[in-house]
Amino acid sequence: xxxLPTTGHPDDLDHDLGWMLGVAFRAYVKACExxxxxxxxxxxxxxxxxxxxxxxxxxxxxxxxxxxxDRTVLTYLIDDLEQVDLVARLPDPADRRSxxxxxxxxxxxxxxxxxxxxxxxxxxxxxxxxxxxxxTFRSLLxxxxxxxxxxxxxxxxxx
Amino acid sequence: xxxLPTTGHPDDLDHDLGWMLGVAFRAYVKACExxxxxxxxxxxxxxxxxxxxxxxxxxxxxxxxxxxxDRTVLTYLIDDLEQVDLVARLPDPADRRSxxxxxxxxxxxxxxxxxxxxxxxxxxxxxxxxxxxxxTFRSLLxxxxxxxxxxxxxxxxxx
DNA sequence: TATTGTTATACTCTATAACTATA
DNA sequence: TATAGTTATAGAGTATAACAATA
Numbered sequence: 001x002x003x004l005p006t007t008g009h010p011d012d013l014d015h016d017l018g019w020m021l022g023v024a025f026r027a028y029v030k031a032c033e034x035x036x037x038x039x040x041x042x043x044x045x046x047x048x049x050x051x052x053x054x055x056x057x058x059x060x061x062x063x064x065x066x067x068x069x070d071r072t073v074l075t076y077l078i079d080d081l082e083q084v085d086l087v088a089r090l091p092d093p094a095d096r097r098s099x100x101x102x103x104x105x106x107x108x109x110x111x112x113x114x115x116x117x118x119x120x121x122x123x124x125x126x127x128x129x130x131x132x133x134x135x136t137f138r139s140l141l142x143x144x145x146x147x148x149x150x151x152x153x154x155x156x157x158x159x
Numbered sequence: 160x161x162x163l164p165t166t167g168h169p170d171d172l173d174h175d176l177g178w179m180l181g182v183a184f185r186a187y188v189k190a191c192e193x194x195x196x197x198x199x200x201x202x203x204x205x206x207x208x209x210x211x212x213x214x215x216x217x218x219x220x221x222x223x224x225x226x227x228x229d230r231t232v233l234t235y236l237i238d239d240l241e242q243v244d245l246v247a248r249l250p251d252p253a254d255r256r257s258x259x260x261x262x263x264x265x266x267x268x269x270x271x272x273x274x275x276x277x278x279x280x281x282x283x284x285x286x287x288x289x290x291x292x293x294x295t296f297r298s299l300l301x302x303x304x305x306x307x308x309x310x311x312x313x314x315x316x317x318x
Numbered sequence: 319t320a321t322t323g324t325t326a327t328a329c330t331c332t333a334t335a336a337c338t339a340t341a
Numbered sequence: 342t343a344t345a346g347t348t349a350t351a352g353a354g355t356a357t358a359a360c361a362a363t364a
Contacts, residue, residue, distance in 0.1 A: 011274070013209055013225060017281045017297070018187055018202040020304040023227050025184040026306030027353095028177055035341070043177040044331090050172055061345060066172065068182050075347060097340045097345040115170070122176045128306025133299055138176070140288060140296040145179040147184030147287025185332095220322065229356065234324060256322040256363045257362090 028125050035117035040080035041112065044069070046114055048077050049103060051088045053111040057100040059092060068149055086110055187284050194276035198269065199239035203228070205273055207236050208262060211246045212270040216259035218251060227308055245269055 005117050013019050039045050044067070051063050060078065066073040078101060081087045086107035092098035103111060126134045174179050191202050199203050203226070210222050219237065223230040237260060240246045245266035251257035262270060286294045 004248055009276065011209065011213060013206060014301055014305055015297070015336095016206065016277075017284065017300075018191065018213065019226075020297075020300045021180065021184040021187050022202070022301060023304040023307055025180040026227070027181070028180050029310065030311065032177065042330095043181070043265055046174065047172060047178055050175065052302065054170060056166075056363095059345070067178075068185070070333070071346075072334085072348085092345095095341075095345080097338095099280075099346075118175075118177070125307065126303060128302045129299060136295065137303070138174070138179075139298070140292055141176075141179045141183060143287045144285060144296070145174055145182040145186075148182055149286065152186065152189065156296040201353095218322075228354095230323075230356070231325085231357085251322095254322080254364075258323075 020159075024125070026123070031116070031121045031124055039057060039114055040084060041077045043071075045077055045081055046111075048074070048081060048101075048120070049086060049107060049114075051112045052081075052101050053103040053108045055102070057090065057102045059095075059098040059100055062096075068115060081107070123157050161206070183284070187280070189281055190280045191277070194280050195273060198273055199243060199245075200236045203232075205270075205277070206239055207233070207240060207260075208245060208266060208270045208273075211240075211260050212267045213261040214261070216249065216261045218254075218257040218259055220257075222260060236297055 029043060030033050036042050036046060039049070041048065047062065047067055051058065051066060058066075061071055064074045067074070078087060078089065082089060085104055087101055087103050089099040089101055092100050101113075126137065129137055168174075188202060195201050195205060198208070200207065206226055207222065210217065210225060217225075219233050221231055223233045226233070237246060237248065241248060246260055246262050248258040248260055251259050263308055285296065288296055
């Protein structure tokens with residue numbers, strides 16, 4: 001059986017932060033599969049689309065840093081989104097090496113649709129929590145994630 | 160820059176559950192690298208070792224289910240741990256197909272050492288939280304993870 | 319016929335280095 | 342010389358199917 005939060009022994013697996021984060025993360029990815037099945041890149045593709053749709057337009061390096069992923073994988077994600085006309089790469093007037101990523105009109109529509117679908121996915125994943133605790137959990141998880149991002153900005157100069 | 164929890168717009172990336180879980184999970188895995196560098200299988204290897212060290216002895220199918228991983232990947236994890244004499248596969252007296260996995264004496268010692276090292280890793284990952292909120296966060300995350308495990312037991316009969 | 323564990327294959331995600339074109 | 346983006350390669354992690362031994 002799967003461990004339940006009732007055993008109480010601090011050495012049990014369900015007290016291991018790595019186990020908890022891994023299980024929660026994989027459960028989220030799996031729960032997304034249906035909702036994002038027509039979106040290239042899955043959750044990652046949605047995150048790129050979010051930045052592109054929200055604006056202002058940014059270049060790929062800035063997007064990779066915000067997402068916490070390597071800029072080499074971002075190239076492929078944008079390739080796939082661009083191929084189905086959800087985002088576009090525009091020349092950066094300030095720097096001819098740089099390319100600004102924006103959402104197309106269908107891209108913004110697709111983003112809103114998937115955002116709505118993901119609301120249900122998130123509710124499903126957080127369903128085990130009492131309703132009054134979901135906001136608390138999101139707020140605390142946000143602090144952990146943002147803290148990690150600011151500690152290890154990724155693609156830091158020198159590595 | 161990395162997003163900080165101060166923007167407040169509900170469409171921002173730092174309100175996306177997938178982004179938060181992914182960033183937190185990858186930050187944990189990265190923070191583990193040094194502490195678990197001599198342990199085959201990394202965090203997964205540690206989790207197997209935890210079950211084997213805590214007892215009672217279980218067969219591989221039961222361990223895979225508790226870990227939430229496929230039994231085919233567990234074979235490789237146990238192979239690697241057995242090769243360095245941290246766990247052993249014993250014949251199951253009740254079923255000759257089944258093999259019981261237990262920690263060896265050096266395996267139990269290694270588990271205690273790594274458990275101590277991981278306490279610091281966990282504290283590092285949870286460092287952005289106010290001290291009084293860490294227990295709350297762990298408790299809520301545990302509910303989410305255990306809820307997901309009991310909903311999707313993995314290797315369920317029929318899939 | 320179903321189950322335990324193993325092996326092989328493939329597909330995704332990630333990490334690294336090398337390359338181009340600009341700065 | 343350094344940076345933005347691309348490409349190629351290799352390594353993990355994961356999923357699937359097929360297989361041998363046993364129930």
